[in-house]
Amino acid sequence: MIVTVTYNPAVDQTIQFDEQMAPDRVMRADSAQFDAGGKGINAAQLLTAMDCPCVATGLLGGFTGSFIRETLQEDGVETAFVDVDGTTRLNTTAIAAAEEYKLNQSGPTVGASVVDALLEQVRAQSPDRVLVGGSLPPGLSPDAIDRIAAGGDWETIVDTGGDVLRELDGQYGLCKPNRAELGDATGADVSTVEGCADAADTFRDRGFDRVLASLGADGAVLVGDAGRLYAEALDIDVVDTVGAGDALLSGVLSAWEAGADDETALRTGVAVSSQVVQRAGTAVPDLDDIETLRENVTVRQL
Numbered sequence: 001m002i003v004t005v006t007y008n009p010a011v012d013q014t015i016q017f018d019e020q021m022a023p024d025r026v027m028r029a030d031s032a033q034f035d036a037g038g039k040g041i042n043a044a045q046l047l048t049a050m051d052c053p054c055v056a057t058g059l060l061g062g063f064t065g066s067f068i069r070e071t072l073q074e075d076g077v078e079t080a081f082v083d084v085d086g087t088t089r090l091n092t093t094a095i096a097a098a099e100e101y102k103l104n105q106s107g108p109t110v111g112a113s114v115v116d117a118l119l120e121q122v123r124a125q126s127p128d129r130v131l132v133g134g135s136l137p138p139g140l141s142p143d144a145i146d147r148i149a150a151g152g153d154w155e156t157i158v159d160t161g162g163d164v165l166r167e168l169d170g171q172y173g174l175c176k177p178n179r180a181e182l183g184d185a186t187g188a189d190v191s192t193v194e195g196c197a198d199a200a201d202t203f204r205d206r207g208f209d210r211v212l213a214s215l216g217a218d219g220a221v222l223v224g225d226a227g228r229l230y231a232e233a234l235d236i237d238v239v240d241t242v243g244a245g246d247a248l249l250s251g252v253l254s255a256w257e258a259g260a261d262d263e264t265a266l267r268t269g270v271a272v273s274s275q276v277v278q279r280a281g282t283a284v285p286d287l288d289d290i291e292t293l294r295e296n297v298t299v300r301q302l
């Protein structure tokens with residue numbers, strides 16, 4: 001069973017325009033939607049949709065926090081959040097004439113004592129894996145993630161920005177940087193797929209058994225004891241890449257939880273993320289024929 005921890009959840013607002021973004025004028029949206037968001041929460045929704053036992057935890061506050069809790073309960077996601085003062089943030093993705101703009105708030109300031117309350121919630125679920133996903137709100141340091149990694153006999157997976165990744169000092173089963181985050185965390189040249197595989201391989205020495213590097217349209221690399229596995233992205237019509245990394249990671253984790261090997265897990269991750277990027281927002285797409293979709297994914301050793 002997997003517990004997800006989202007220290008800095010978000011209501012994801014996705015707003016779409018036919019015309020290009022321009023300053024000093026009123027832009028009238030063609031469509032807009034609100035979804036429960038934040039990396040760990042996105043993963044919990046996808047894992048639940050794939051029938052992978054999961055509980056979503058993290059910090060919630062204000063009306064946006066209530067929206068997230070209600071949305072997850074409507075989606076049948078089990079939750080065990082810690083309430084905080086302040087208001088959970090609103091992150092906005094504007095898609096204007098096929099160009100994507102992400103406007104993320106920082107989130108409410110929280111005290112370090114919330115980590116104790118959160119650890120209690122995690123321990124109460126007796127998970128075998130814990131995914132810590134997303135940024136940290138003001139008031140928390142990377143130690144808030146290391147304390148989860150050291151907090152029980154579970155495997156900890158982390159998906160966070162490069163600036164936090166490079167500060168982590170615990171033992172982790174996996175980290176999931178995207179290309180930019182891998183470059184930030186390692187200072188390596190990540191302009192080629194091979195360069196990303198080299199950087200991921202080296203980064204394992206910093207306490208990560210495996211590194212799953214998501215490379216956008218170039219697919220993904222999973223580096224670990226099974227070698228340096230590379231999966232090309234599927235050739236699909238992309239609408240919105242927000243949530244793509246969470247989907248890749250969710251596919252990998254759900255496959256591992258079902259006993260699959262790293263190659264099958266990587267195929268599953270690319271298949272799930274390919275479904276997510278074909279629609280706007282971070283709501284759960286149709287995942288019924290993931291087994292068929294993943295057969296279209298080619299994986300090779302680099």
Ligand SMILES: Nc1ncnc2c1ncn2[C@@H]1O[C@H](COP(=O)(O)OP(=O)(O)O)[C@@H](O)[C@H]1O
Nearest residue numbers: 178214215216217219220233238244245270273
């Ligand atoms: N333009 C694209 N075409 C096809 N697949 C994509 C595209 N962008 C993302 N994906 C899929 O989503 C996965 C994660 O994308 P990425 O953008 O790297 O994640 P993140 O959201 O963490 O930045 C990729 O490995 C790929 O499978």
Ligand SMILES: O=P(O)(O)OC[C@H]1O[C@](O)(COP(=O)(O)O)[C@@H](O)[C@@H]1O
Nearest residue numbers: 037038091134135242243244245246
């Ligand atoms: O696009 P990704 O990396 O999969 O993550 C998407 C999620 O990340 C967020 O952009 C938040 O990211 P941060 O927690 O790193 O600020 C959410 O708004 C969104 O739900």
